[in-house]
Amino acid sequence: EKADPQKTAFLLRKAWTLYSVTPLYGFRRARLRDYARLLGAFIAAEKQKGLAVEVGVELDIKVALSSLAELRGSELDQAALLVQLSSRSRASSRNSEDKPVWLGWFCSVFGDDLSENVPEHFTCLPLFLSHGAESYTSLVGSWFQKTFDCCFRRLAISPLNLSWMVAMWAGCKLDRAASAVELLFSVPRLSQPLDISYAIHPEDAKALWDTVQKTPGEITQEEVDVFMDCLYAHFHRHFKIHLSAAKLVKVSTAVVSAHCDGIVKILHGQYLPGVLMLLTELAISQIQ
Amino acid sequence: MDETVAEYIRRTVLKMPRDEIKTMLQKWGFLSEAQLQTLNFHQIKDNISQEVVQLCEENSADIKQAAALDIIYNHIYQNKRMWSVYQMKKSGEELEYFDITDFKKKFKRRLRSALKNVTITFKEYEDNAIWIRVAWGTPYKKPNQYKPSYVVYHSQTPYVFISASVLKSNLPLLCQALIVASNYHDIREMELRSHSLNSLKDIVFKRYSQNFQTYTPKPLQGGNVEPENADTRIVQENRSEKERIHKLNQEVFGSGPQPKLEFAQYRLETMFKSDPKLDVLDKKEPFRCLVKFSSPHLLESLKSLAPAGMADAPLSPLLTCIPHKARNYFKIREKKGLYPESFVNP
Numbered sequence: 001e002k003a004d005p006q007k008t009a010f011l012l013r014k015a016w017t018l019y020s021v022t023p024l025y026g027f028r029r030a031r032l033r034d035y036a037r038l039l040g041a042f043i044a045a046e047k048q049k050g051l052a053v054e055v056g057v058e059l060d061i062k063v064a065l066s067s068l069a070e071l072r073g074s075e076l077d078q079a080a081l082l083v084q085l086s087s088r089s090r091a092s093s094r095n096s097e098d099k100p101v102w103l104g105w106f107c108s109v110f111g112d113d114l115s116e117n118v119p120e121h122f123t124c125l126p127l128f129l130s131h132g133a134e135s136y137t138s139l140v141g142s143w144f145q146k147t148f149d150c151c152f153r154r155l156a157i158s159p160l161n162l163s164w165m166v167a168m169w170a171g172c173k174l175d176r177a178a179s180a181v182e183l184l185f186s187v188p189r190l191s192q193p194l195d196i197s198y199a200i201h202p203e204d205a206k207a208l209w210d211t212v213q214k215t216p217g218e219i220t221q222e223e224v225d226v227f228m229d230c231l232y233a234h235f236h237r238h239f240k241i242h243l244s245a246a247k248l249v250k251v252s253t254a255v256v257s258a259h260c261d262g263i264v265k266i267l268h269g270q271y272l273p274g275v276l277m278l279l280t281e282l283a284i285s286q287i288q
Numbered sequence: 289m290d291e292t293v294a295e296y297i298r299r300t301v302l303k304m305p306r307d308e309i310k311t312m313l314q315k316w317g318f319l320s321e322a323q324l325q326t327l328n329f330h331q332i333k334d335n336i337s338q339e340v341v342q343l344c345e346e347n348s349a350d351i352k353q354a355a356a357l358d359i360i361y362n363h364i365y366q367n368k369r370m371w372s373v374y375q376m377k378k379s380g381e382e383l384e385y386f387d388i389t390d391f392k393k394k395f396k397r398r399l400r401s402a403l404k405n406v407t408i409t410f411k412e413y414e415d416n417a418i419w420i421r422v423a424w425g426t427p428y429k430k431p432n433q434y435k436p437s438y439v440v441y442h443s444q445t446p447y448v449f450i451s452a453s454v455l456k457s458n459l460p461l462l463c464q465a466l467i468v469a470s471n472y473h474d475i476r477e478m479e480l481r482s483h484s485l486n487s488l489k490d491i492v493f494k495r496y497s498q499n500f501q502t503y504t505p506k507p508l509q510g511g512n513v514e515p516e517n518a519d520t521r522i523v524q525e526n527r528s529e530k531e532r533i534h535k536l537n538q539e540v541f542g543s544g545p546q547p548k549l550e551f552a553q554y555r556l557e558t559m560f561k562s563d564p565k566l567d568v569l570d571k572k573e574p575f576r577c578l579v580k581f582s583s584p585h586l587l588e589s590l591k592s593l594a595p596a597g598m599a600d601a602p603l604s605p606l607l608t609c610i611p612h613k614a615r616n617y618f619k620i621r622e623k624k625g626l627y628p629e630s631f632v633n634p
């Protein structure tokens with residue numbers, strides 16, 4: 001299903017923090033406005049208790065919940081659920097616009113592995129992405145956990161999965177000037193920490209990947225390994241350093257950049273479904 | 289006192305850590321000891337700086353004094369700035385007597401002939417370093433005191449360290465003034481940059497411990513080796529490998545502390561070579577990469593790679609050449625012909 005680029009433009013070029021979420025119990029799409037009201041009241045109450053988000057600033061937080069039917073893989077997936085927190089300063093006039101302060105959304109893109117085996121009354125939206133202050137994320141997360149008996153966990157991305165991302169998207173064909181394919185490594189346990197940034201010209205990375213990938217449209221673990229080994233070997237030839245023994249911390253391609261702490265930035269709308277599908281898969285394996 | 293001067297002094301004092309303000313003002317020497325005694329250093333910095341400005345008002349400070357205070361701050365906090373290294377060239381071998389007055393005169397004259405609105409301040413330090421501060425204006429605007437360039441020149445050497453402001457367009461003029469004033473005929477920027485000014489000096493003045501080829505006898509094996517268990521042989525091998533790595537590291541890096549650099553950057557334009565069995569990329573064009581190493585203390589970090597098992601020993605000359613080649617920016621191309629495995633650095 002092709003997502004309308006207009007509706008999903010807000011997803012692009014923002015840093016999203018990733019979580020896996022276990023299925024929500026008793027969630028009903030028809031009650032979105034009720035939920036928004038309840039969440040708003042919860043946030044206001046928490047702030048009264050002194051868990052203030054911004055000290056010294058009088059802010060009313062308005063909550064909006066909406067569904068995004070476009071953001072899913074197939075009919076079997078639940079439509080994405082968007083949570084928006086905006087603020088209106090009490091000092092400003094009634095007509096002033098609400099300022100968005102936090103954004104979060106739940107989604108499932110080809111998450112059949114999970115939804116197949118789930119009993120009635122459970123809604124599967126295993127991937128959660130947030131953008132904005134951590135304190136708001138924690139408030140929203142707590143409310144959802146309490147209300148729908150689910151569990152949020154930060155989604156770490158292993159070096160293995162990071163290298164899949166490089167392999168998958170280094171070979172992408174892009175109309176305008178693509179950015180470099182960059183791998184960021186950190187070398188642990190040294191007396192002085194060392195970071196190594198290894199950036200490859202996008203055309204050359206693509207040329208290498210094209211000779212590694214044997215079947216278009218299909219990627220195997222072997223091919224990813226060969227691709228990475230080639231990059232490691234080229235590096236070793238020059239510097240005599242074993243990059244494979246270093247910790248792969250962050251990767252960037254023209255399509256997406258991802259950090260091992262579970263932070264991604266999606267740069268190109270064209271590949272959004274592919275990226276979300278991979279992330280959904282990662283979320284599901286963390287849940288199971 | 290000019291309002292802008294007052295504001296500039298106020299902001300300069302605000303930058304200083306509270307318990308260092310007194311020392312810096314003393315070094316400055318513009319306020320008398322009696323005046324300094326009247327200052328209360330136990331209040332918030334905002335108030336201290338206001339009091340300092342008032343005292344400066346009493347003494348009618350002008351921009352020259354304010355600039356001098358700024359040099360003192362930047363000399364102590366030199367590592368907050370990024371420094372580049374430039375090397376000057378003389379046409380002949382003449383050993384000229386360096387006259388500091390002549391240098392300053394020529395420098396100021398050269399700059400002012402091109403740009404009316406500049407503030408130029410000099411300060412000499414014990415280690416033969418001449419610090420020059422230049423605040424840049426335009427024909428129509430007074431100099432921007434908040435974005436000055438700093439130059440550090442050791443008159444006995446052809447090296448100049450420059451921490452330019454963002455106004456890069458003034459760099460050629462600055463360079464010209466330097467060579468005219470110091471009687472050199474050319475200046476070029478070296479591929480060497482760091483926050484640590486002293487380390488840059490260590491590298492170009494060759495003040496770090498270098499790798500002298502000395503004979504170190506291998507330590508005697510045997511003797512008190514207790515036979516522990518069947519694994520003794522494995523332990524032995526590991527130990528001799530560790531010793532080999534340690535010895536190689538010593539040879540390459542020397543045994544003293546390394547100059548402190550924060551990064552090294554390599555632009556690679558070499559060919560991609562791989563095992564033909566893999567059946568991968570076999571292009572005739574370079575595989576273009578940009579590699580950047582960063583660390584709070586890069587050379588110490590690189591030195592510890594082989595002992596940690598992260599790298600082969602000896603480490604690649606691309607990395608070990610950094611101090612003696614005095615550069616941390618490299619462009620590496622393939623060397624054609626005889627030695628396909630070695631690299632050429634243009």
